[in-house]
Amino acid sequence: MKTIKNQVRTHKTWYVGLVILLGLISIFAIAKLGSASDYLLEINRGTLYLEDTTNSLSIKQLQNFQNAQWNQETSEVLAYGMSKNPYWFKFFLPNNLSSHPTLLEVNYVMLDKVDVWFFSNGKLISEYHEGDSYPFKSRQIESEKLLFPIPDSQKRVSVIVKVETTGTVKLPLRVWEEKQYLIYSSEQNLLLGLFFGFMVAMALSNLFFYVSTRNRSFLSYSLYVISVALTLATMHGVGFKYIWPDWVWLQGRSVGIFATLTILFACVCTRQLLDVYKHSQNLDKVLKYAVWWLTLSLLASLIVPYYYYIMYFLVALCLSSILVFIVSSLLMLRGLKLARLYLLAWSVLIVAGFLAGLESANVLDINIPAQYFVMLGAAIKTFMLAFVLVISYTNQRDEQYQNQELALLEEQMARKAQEEALKLKEEAQESLEYSVQERTLELEIALRELSETNNELEQQTRTDSLTGIRNRQHFDKKFQAEARRCRRERSDLSLIMLDIDHFKNINDTYGHVVGDEVIKKVAKVLKQNLKRTTDDACRYGGEEFALILPNTDFDGAKALGEKLRESIENTVTEVDDLQLKVTISAGVASTIVNGVDDEKSLLESADKALYQAKRDGRNRVRSIHLHPRDIV
Numbered sequence: 293m294k295t296i297k298n299q300v301r302t303h304k305t306w307y308v309g310l311v312i313l314l315g316l317i318s319i320f321a322i323a324k325l326g327s328a329s330d331y332l333l334e335i336n337r338g339t340l341y342l343e344d345t346t347n348s349l350s351i352k353q354l355q356n357f358q359n360a361q362w363n364q365e366t367s368e369v370l371a372y373g374m375s376k377n378p379y380w381f382k383f384f385l386p387n388n389l390s391s392h393p394t395l396l397e398v399n400y401v402m403l404d405k406v407d408v409w410f411f412s413n414g415k416l417i418s419e420y421h422e423g424d425s426y427p428f429k430s431r432q433i434e435s436e437k438l439l440f441p442i443p444d445s446q447k448r449v450s451v452i453v454k455v456e457t458t459g460t461v462k463l464p465l466r467v468w469e470e471k472q473y474l475i476y477s478s479e480q481n482l483l484l485g486l487f488f489g490f491m492v493a494m495a496l497s498n499l500f501f502y503v504s505t506r507n508r509s510f511l512s513y514s515l516y517v518i519s520v521a522l523t524l525a526t527m528h529g530v531g532f533k534y535i536w537p538d539w540v541w542l543q544g545r546s547v548g549i550f551a552t553l554t555i556l557f558a559c560v561c562t563r564q565l566l567d568v569y570k571h572s573q574n575l576d577k578v579l580k581y582a583v584w585w586l587t588l589s590l591l592a593s594l595i596v597p598y599y600y601y602i603m604y605f606l607v608a609l610c611l612s613s614i615l616v617f618i619v620s621s622l623l624m625l626r627g628l629k630l631a632r633l634y635l636l637a638w639s640v641l642i643v644a645g646f647l648a649g650l651e652s653a654n655v656l657d658i659n660i661p662a663q664y665f666v667m668l669g670a671a672i673k674t675f676m677l678a679f680v681l682v683i684s685y686t687n688q689r690d691e692q693y694q695n696q697e698l699a700l701l702e703e704q705m706a707r708k709a710q711e712e713a714l715k716l717k718e719e720a721q722e723s724l725e726y727s728v729q730e731r732t733l734e735l736e737i738a739l740r741e742l743s744e745t746n747n748e749l750e751q752q753t754r755t756d757s758l759t760g761i762r763n764r765q766h767f768d769k770k771f772q773a774e775a776r777r778c779r780r781e782r783s784d785l786s787l788i789m790l791d792i793d794h795f796k797n798i799n800d801t802y803g804h805v806v807g808d809e810v811i812k813k814v815a816k817v818l819k820q821n822l823k824r825t826t827d828d829a830c831r832y833g834g835e836e837f838a839l840i841l842p843n844t845d846f847d848g849a850k851a852l853g854e855k856l857r858e859s860i861e862n863t864v865t866e867v868d869d870l871q872l873k874v875t876i877s878a879g880v881a882s883t884i885v886n887g888v889d890d891e892k893s894l895l896e897s898a899d900k901a902l903y904q905a906k907r908d909g910r911n912r913v914r915s916i917h918l919h920p921r922d923i924v
């Protein structure tokens with residue numbers, strides 16, 4: 293057993309040494325990827341630009357535009373966020389820029405279409421059409437960057453560029469001497485090769501470890517590294533140049549596909565490397581759901597338009613990163629030492645991404661371009677996660693050895709425990725059956741009591757506490773239900789809205805106690821005059837009442853309204869020694885409900901008739917008969 297453990301430790305030492313060597317080389321290489329300083333000209337501030345919101349402008353129209361018709365860029369970066377609209381740019385190259393051949397570089401490879409026109413003295417001297425929407429071999433210069441030869445001219449050259457993309461509209465432009473660019477490009481390719489070589493070495497070595505150990509952590513980590521490498525290869529144009537040069541569809545969706553795979557395998561690695569299931573089943577379930585969600589997102593990346601998917605992906609990336617960060621933090625707080633290193637690895641990548649954002653927004657001025665911050669963070673994180681993986685694997689192997697030592701003892705104890713367990717199981721089964729029957733009976737009683745309580749509570753919430761009749765909440769639901777029923781049956785539905793005349797004067801003169809008694813008396817008269825169980829009298833609010841009369845035609849509703857008015861007029865309200873009579877104004881509306889909007893029109897018409905009765909002097913009934921053709 294000790295020999296095997298020593299072999300594992302030796303294996304771990306060599307592995308860690310390899311990781312340290314490759315990691316340091318990769319980090320050093322990326323740190324060397326500083327911004328170029330040998331270019332002739334950088335085009336940014338002062339550039340003219342236009343957003344083609346109608347997608348109708350042509351090069352002939354733009355050629356005739358005056359400079360005043362363009363917008364002038366005032367910042368150091370030609371970046372305009374995500375937009376579906378084409379952007380046009382115009383700038384001028386000085387005379388005799390260089391005696392050697394020169395190139396115009398677009399240092400951003402994620403553009404679908406870039407059309408470039410060079411003019412001299414108002415005449416077109418050359419034009420190019422490149423981007424991700426065209427096969428790689430169609431480029432004038434087969435480089436991962438977009439390069440356009442600048443034609444020789446003794447006069448000032450004007451350049452018009454049209455950019456169309458479903459992603460971010462960003463146009464970093466630089467002018468190079470061809471010789472200097474070749475030197476710069478060679479250095480870049482060498483350093484990028486070192487980085488991707490490191491990533492491939494990490495992926496392959498862990499894949500070999502998976503084949504030999506069958507530990508799934510090595511496989512998921514290897515797939516994670518491959519996904520990171522493919523994502524960065526896409527962002528730097530390396531994938532389009534070397535891996536899928538003729539597959540335009542994949543180039544258009546590669547960022548969404550590979551980036552989604554990256555965060556998917558990041559969640560898988562988190563579950564496996566930290567053994568989340570052993571420490572928290574709830575956190576493990578959340579990570580499982582996240583993996584399924586990201587799997588569905590991966591399928592969506594194949595069909596959803598890139599413009600919409602990339603916005604969704606940014607949200608998914610934030611949520612997934614937060615989830616992994618929270619899981620690692622919670623496990624660290626629970627004493628898992630491995631989670632500290634894992635959390636540190638994620639923190640490095642988050643800091644690198646934050647610095648990249650500050651650099652892109654010109655908040656932070658560093659000589660390393662923004663995309664290289666992401667590479668640097670990815671390299672350091674890959675390097676640190678390799679340590680986590682080795683430590684995790686070693687811990688699992690040590691635990692496995694301990695389990696093997698205890699296996700024989702546990703087997704003996706298990707036999708004895710099995711016999712006792714069978715006996716206890718029989719006893720527990722009997723006890724369980726009795727408990728289930730008892731709990732079932734208790735549950736049935738509780739459900740019955742709960743149902744009765746709910747019915748009582750519902751009646752209370754629909755009853756007006758002052759008058760004892762239905763309240764406004766009941767009216768809204770009953771009116772909607774009756775309107776739908778009458779629409780199905782194509783039958784009449786009538787509504788009476790009535791209001792106590794001069795009620796404010798009653799409150800002001802006799803007090804609110806007398807006012808409440810008047811309201812209760814009116815409600816009592818309304819209830820006494822409704823003979824059918826389908827009719828409903830409700831207190832609509834304050835001194836206003838509403839009556840719902842299903843299957844009641846216009847004449848019947850008018851007659852009932854007049855009857856109610858007379859009854860209330862002849863009713864005396866007695867409060868102590870005070871005897872008081874009041875009158876009401878009422879509005880009647882009837883219709884045959886045909887459409888969804890009819891119930892709204894019916895309610896508005898009843899209310900309109902009520903206020904017409906008030907304007908006509910009060911103590912009267914006004915009515916409106918709505919025919920189906922009158923309802924808009």
